[in-house]
Amino acid sequence: MDITNQMTIDEWSGFSQSDLERFGDEGDNARRTLLDPTILRLMGEVEGKTILDAGCGNGYLSRKLAQKGAAVTGVEPSENLFRYCLKRESEQNLGVTYIQQDLTDLVGSDAYDAVTLINVLMDIPKYQTALTNCVRTLKTGGIIIISILHPAFPGFESDWQKLGHIEISEYFSPQPLKQKYGHLFHRPIQDYLNALIDDGCSIERIVEPQLSDKKSALRSAHVPQFLVIKARKI
Secondary structure (H helix, E strand, O other): OOOOHHHHHHHHOOOOHHHHHHHOOOOOHHHHHHHHHHHHHHHOOOOOOEEEEEOOOOOHHHHHHHHOOOEEEEEOOOHHHHHHHHHHHHHHOOOOEEEOOOHHHOOOOOOEEEEEEEOOHHHOOOHHHHHHHHHHOEEEEEEEEEEEEOOOOOOOHHHHHHHOOOOOOOOOOOOOEEOOOOEEOOOOHHHHHHHHHHOOEEEEEEEOOOOOOOOOOOHHHOOOOEEEEEEEEO
8 A cells, every 4th residue: 555645644633632632731751751851952942943843743842842932833734733733822822833734845944943853754654855845944054853763673662561572573674554543654764864964964963762760661761762863954
């Protein structure tokens, strides 16, 4: 089956109210304990900066960055998530601008100091076009921060608790994995790094977030669940 961006957007547009409520304003546990501390550390001071939160989902990170003084634009193509972002902005009036658009159709250049792509590219069939468009919106010297599920260490906490280890049989060309919404596309790490380099970026930092309690029985204390990349447009 040829999975298209529109098919993916249509599936994510069915994001349920119960899932929105479960995710919450601070994100899920993985974002609170692993991703957000890493992302905010890599971004540094955001007050007064212009930031594009690409594939912003329910907008929680857009709101968090706006509360820290950034001028934020959130882009989200799926209907329910986009409408939720608008609802929250009408309630809080944080000054976040939300746009409903497929990242592969994103236009504009030299507009932002930073772009975030948090757990987005792994869900997009045409990820290279989306990434190129996002880099194009950056000012020269601007940074882009990407997070993905770690392609070298697939699986989730439930798998770790069941097996006590990570299993992988195909790294270079795995099949798309059906999720509750859309599909997960594991791609080799080199694909993302080389795409950034081809788009005119220099890689500045790669982080595999680890739980602070290294004696924990949870997976992320021992094997990374996420890969975070910071690059700069040169």
